[in-house]
Amino acid sequence: MRAGFVVERSHWQVVLSGLPDGLVAIEWATHTADEALEFLSLGGIELLIVDAHPELLDERVVEAADKRGVVVAALITGDRSVGLANQAGIGHHLRQPDDLRALVATLEGRPQLPTAPAEGDAPQRSGIVRVFTGAHGAPGVTSLCVAQASLVAREGLRVAVIDADARGGTIALALGLTEDIPGFLAAVRLAGKNQLTDDQFDRLGATYEVPPVAFTVYTGTPRPLVRAEAPRDHVDHLLERVRELFDVIVVDAGSGGVTPHRTEDSPTAHAELSEHLLWRADEVVVVCAASIPGAARCARALPEIRTHAGDTPVRVWLNGVDTSRRATDDEAAVREALWRYAQLSDYARLPLDNPAMRQAMRQAVTVVDAQPSSPLVAALQAESAGLIESYRLPSAKRQGQPGPNRPTLPRARGRGRQRVARPGWLQALTRKWHQLTALR
Numbered sequence: 001m002r003a004g005f006v007v008e009r010s011h012w013q014v015v016l017s018g019l020p021d022g023l024v025a026i027e028w029a030t031h032t033a034d035e036a037l038e039f040l041s042l043g044g045i046e047l048l049i050v051d052a053h054p055e056l057l058d059e060r061v062v063e064a065a066d067k068r069g070v071v072v073a074a075l076i077t078g079d080r081s082v083g084l085a086n087q088a089g090i091g092h093h094l095r096q097p098d099d100l101r102a103l104v105a106t107l108e109g110r111p112q113l114p115t116a117p118a119e120g121d122a123p124q125r126s127g128i129v130r131v132f133t134g135a136h137g138a139p140g141v142t143s144l145c146v147a148q149a150s151l152v153a154r155e156g157l158r159v160a161v162i163d164a165d166a167r168g169g170t171i172a173l174a175l176g177l178t179e180d181i182p183g184f185l186a187a188v189r190l191a192g193k194n195q196l197t198d199d200q201f202d203r204l205g206a207t208y209e210v211p212p213v214a215f216t217v218y219t220g221t222p223r224p225l226v227r228a229e230a231p232r233d234h235v236d237h238l239l240e241r242v243r244e245l246f247d248v249i250v251v252d253a254g255s256g257g258v259t260p261h262r263t264e265d266s267p268t269a270h271a272e273l274s275e276h277l278l279w280r281a282d283e284v285v286v287v288c289a290a291s292i293p294g295a296a297r298c299a300r301a302l303p304e305i306r307t308h309a310g311d312t313p314v315r316v317w318l319n320g321v322d323t324s325r326r327a328t329d330d331e332a333a334v335r336e337a338l339w340r341y342a343q344l345s346d347y348a349r350l351p352l353d354n355p356a357m358r359q360a361m362r363q364a365v366t367v368v369d370a371q372p373s374s375p376l377v378a379a380l381q382a383e384s385a386g387l388i389e390s391y392r393l394p395s396a397k398r399q400g401q402p403g404p405n406r407p408t409l410p411r412a413r414g415r416g417r418q419r420v421a422r423p424g425w426l427q428a429l430t431r432k433w434h435q436l437t438a439l440r
Contacts, residue, residue, distance in 0.1 A: 027044055027045050089189045160242055162250070187238050191235075299344070
């Protein structure tokens with residue numbers, strides 16, 4: 001196997017003397033990141049070994065290697081090296097010659113994927129992906145996303161949370177997770193190289209545990225993503241693999257990712273990733289703030305979200321409904337705005353509970369674990385019932401879309417009841433009723 005090395009001068013002789021005979025062919029070796037970029041542009045290598053040093057483990061070098069399909073491995077020389085490699089999203093760590101032997105054996109035998117379960121073993125999972133998004137303005141996407149995960153995990157299902165907010169992840173901070181590894185970015189890198197094994201999933205995932213609840217979190221990056229860091233095919237491969245390991249996958253796509261009338265000439269990394277996640281989801285939850293500005297923003301973004309979601313069911317959660325006043329005041333105005341500008345009358349109402357949300361923030365837990373008796377949690381339980389019921393339905397291929405087998409889901413409504421088509425006259429009567437009540 002042909003390899004290139006980016007190693008400190010003081011470490012090079014040690015590395016050279018420790019290389020097993022004939023294991024790799026050294027095509028080039030350098031001591032600077034700029035020279036490594038020049039050598040990478042020439043091609044000719046399959047493996048790049050980079051000293052995990054602040055001046056050598058350059059983001060540009062890793063991106064250049066990824067674009068050319070070169071496997072990147074980090075040379076670990078201390079505790080600080082591990083943190084640098086994790087932050088760069090490098091999954092292969094080399095501490096001794098045996099690590100290099102194992103890596104080369106894996107690469108030469110590619111693809112090395114987990115074997116299918118034998119007859120009598122546990123059935124292979126076909127997890128449901130529910131993507132949370134919303135219009136800009138912090139409507140509460142992250143808080144509701146992790147609360148959903150906690151409720152589903154209480155039902156005994158294996159749950160994963162993916163922080164895919166391309167503007168920078170916040171789930172790790174919200175849940176008090178101190179993992180240095182940006183799990184989502186590292187998993188995307190390995191998925192693009194067909195190296196995302198079960199062991200890698202376990203290593204990259206951080207565990208949120210507040211008994212009796214436990215679920216896995218693949219944390220987001222502390223900075224905005226660059227477009228080249230999350231290509232669509234790599235994200236697709238990641239979703240295929242994560243479906244095999246988890247029952248329910250809850251994805252935080254952030255708010256404001258889909259911009260109405262966005263020009264195709266200058267798509268942002270956030271917009272590209274959010275739009276692709278909407279298309280690949282099994283269900284989409286749009287979080288709308290229960291205020292006039294929030295409803296207006298949601299109404300503008302909703303047509304674009306539905307366009308990118310295709311035939312994926314889209315459910316709107318109206319977050320922060322003040323139940324202390326009659327609906328003829330603020331809620332009536334919000335209801336009117338949603339109907340007038342988005343023709344939306346079917347949505348979930350999540351009551352406002354500021355004390356429970358503040359307690360969850362102080363304790364760095366989900367609102368479900370902070371205040372299980374909250375009326376907000378009761379409303380979320382009603383919405384979670386549909387997701388749990390959907391998981392137990394048999395898997396079927398999504399009509400009209402390529403990709404892995406995915407469960408065909410009923411649109412969640414109330415306690416998971418399937419939506420029934422109404423006659424035309426009943427739809428017109430319902431529409432008129434909403435108009436009259438909204439303008440009351």
